[in-house]
Amino acid sequence: MDEIYERLETIFRDVFDDDGLIVTPQLTATDVEGWDSMMNVQLMLSVERAFEVHFSASQIASLRNVGELAALIQRMT
Numbered sequence: 001m002d003e004i005y006e007r008l009e010t011i012f013r014d015v016f017d018d019d020g021l022i023v024t025p026q027l028t029a030t031d032v033e034g035w036d037s038m039m040n041v042q043l044m045l046s047v048e049r050a051f052e053v054h055f056s057a058s059q060i061a062s063l064r065n066v067g068e069l070a071a072l073i074q075r076m077t
Contacts, residue, residue, distance in 0.1 A: 004051075004070045011050055015043045025067025051077055 009023040016034055029035040035043075044060055047053075047069070053076040063069050 001070060001074060004073050007050060008047070008066065008070060008073075011043070011046050015039065015046055023066055025065060025070065027066040028064065047073070053077060 005023055005025075009021070012023050012032075013019055013021050016032055016039070018032075021032065029040065040060075044055060048055060051073050053073060055072070059072060063072065
């Protein structure tokens with residue numbers, strides 16, 4: 001799971017253009033400046049490409065934090 005978080009942190013830093021962004025399981029959109037619905041689409045596309053997975057709209061909508069995203073990635077890879 002550590003590898004997933006390391007890769008996610010790289011993706012988050014790139015998408016949000018913030019080299020200081022720290023990804024934790026509890027991280028949510030309200031914690032990150034600029035994480036709106038449009039950025040969420042960009043983020044999810046970047047995550048899908050990086051991990052070679054595809055999320056359904058319902059899977060994305062059900063995610064409450066980065067921990068749930070990491071767990072979903074782990075199940076799919």
